Amino acid sequence: MPISYQEQANLTCPNCGADVVTAIWLILDAQEQPMAVEALQRGELNRVVCPQCGEGGPAGAPLLFHDGAARLVIFAVAPGMAEHEWRDQARDLHALLVGSIPEEQRRPYLADVDIAQDLAGVARHLARQQRRRAAPPAEPQPVDTPAVPPLLVAVTALLEAGSPDDLQRVLADHPVLLESATDLTLAQLADVAVEQRAYDVAESLQQARQVLGQMGQVHPPIPSETELPAAALRALMQARTPAEVQALVQRHPLLLHPQVDRLLAEEIDHALDSGHDRLAAALEERRETLVVLRGGEQSISVDLEAALEALLCAQGEAAIAEVLDRYPFLLDDIAAQALDQFVAEARASGDEELARDATDCRAMLRRIRDELAG
Template sequence: MPLPPMPTQVRCPKCQASFVVEVRTLIDVGEEPDLKQQFLRGRVNYAKCPQCGSGGMMSTPIVYHDPDKELLISYLPPELSLSADQRERYVGSLVNAVMNSLPPERRKGYFLQPRTALTLDSLFDAILEADGITKEMLEDQRAKVRLITMLREAAEDEETLSKLVEEHRQELNYEFFLLLSNAIDADEEAGDQEHADALRGLREKLLDRVSPAMPAAAPEDATYQDLIDMLQGVEPGRVWRTTIALNRARLDYGFFQALTSKIEAAEAADDTDTSKALTELRERILEEIEAQNRMARDAQDKASLLIMELSEAENLEAAVREHRDGLNDVFVSLLARYQEIARAQNDVARAEKLGTILETVIDVLDEDLSPDLRLIHKLLLAEFPDGTDAVLEENRGLLNEAFLASYDQYVESVKDREDEKLLEHLKQTRSRIVAKISILRA
């Protein structure tokens, strides 16, 4: 049973108003998986004054537990000035509470050596590193967050903002705008509409000043030469990965045959630079395709196991919520495919059961989708092209470069599956989105 938060009375340091905040000292993501993302977004132990609206994350002792990653980490804010004995007793009581809530077979060796985080940032780092995120990636994201903060503070001063944009133009790339869009979504989910609106206003001002390179799908009538030229101009990184995903169906045997012919022609002409550049391009494309295939196989294996588990669950909704983190797009796509197979085989009972699981999953997922993701979800379910056009018309207020960035982020998230039909649907839908945005701008 999860340890509930403790109602605690606090005083606002700005206006001195008193109010009650729910404070957690134990974050056990094994018992409450949703707490992980809430904590990483700074929404656990977050106090917002109902009087003046100021707020922030409270400085409070925390023990973080993730049984799947075998993480048990304590953080005691230095400003509490606890003695070594007090710290040991406090952490020991929370660790014992976790151990006592588990059956004996789940009490593993890592409980005997809980880790200590000296700062809240180092606790966040430990959690993210266990998910495979490197220190370099974390520092890159922090640099982007610092830049967002700097730009937001200057947003009302047009001259200062323009100067900062010129100084940091190279950093205002596709990845930066994805992070900014994610920050807006996180604020809206947390109910901080004022901050979300401020960031949205900043985003619009930045997009008036810069045009970040965006992943592109080649036109329908593009030749293999056009594809080669386009891919040569894409730098490594997220834009590269998404561009490969968007054009995956076009990267067939004929494409590689054309690319190889160009390499051989360059070698025959003793054009070493061109031959080397094209050979490196071919290797990059093949490596990215293999990486996406590998990720697709791993993701589908995990999704298959989860479908089997949910099929046997006595309380389906509870089981779906328990496995909320595993309900990704690979899972939904595979579940829908299994349902289609069952129908094709006239296995009515299995098709109905899978359909019930699918409906329950969609209901749970829709509860916390941001406006952009809800629109993407509608576009996925719409019949192309008429249904797609109708959905876009109904949601024209959301259609801008920022939504296109969110859409491309979604495409990247599904690029690792071997579902050419889905990727082609996404590519066709993207062309409609771009066309609609162009019409709205005119």
């Protein structure tokens, strides 16, 4: 049974009004009618010439094109046809097409019908297909094995170092480890590893940060006007609470220099520009703490540990009042945050009694603050 289908059409010449009877292709199979396909590509398919006046033009009929070899079905819409009308035509012609193909030869591509606005659209589609067939196959590009990033090599060597001498050699071979940006990068990578549940990787990265922080203290960097000292910046990023930042200032007083505020602002801008919002927020939090300290509250950081120890050891209201008179900053937010950290560390180490004492002190300070505020 042939797939291609023609129908006799009775038309009227728009030029002279003569009646024209002609055969029009409604379904065209590429394998059955190669000459008709060539006419389609030349723009001559379904063109009608009036025998009376010689005027020619398109018949204005739809066409369903089928190419089994290319697994292609295209429906060309008749000019001026409303959408619901041409959809009905497409459905009817598609049913004829499928019905003319033996059931065992029907393939899934028959259900995937492309839509062209006219016969010229079908011709353009076929032309593109021919160009693709004629194009020589692209030669496979050699796949280069991606180079291991230098920082990853350096961190691996750092974690494998088994002695102080090994550490010294690693730092000499990989100076990138002591750059200020390295700790920021490692912190970011550790966060990503946690998000991806690669906890072993995150732990290794944090271990590398700790080792580098210790090495930075052994080899303090020379202050620069354009770059934060690497060890100070690493330690600053490892500080998780304002209390830890205050304690850090004792080891790195350079952090209180006004120049550091500008350098931190540049680091924050760089992190935001790079899309690392979490890193920028962490830097901004530490920068604000340094601003407070730089404003004249450095004494808090010096005495905070002693104040907390005195508070925990105080017995009775009189002793507690004496501690508060000596360390009035215990009623500030910074002390409450330090106690939160203290409670967490005590519980982590299994000292529940110390954790309870610190919790009681925290509740007492909160109650006193509320009474003073009221």
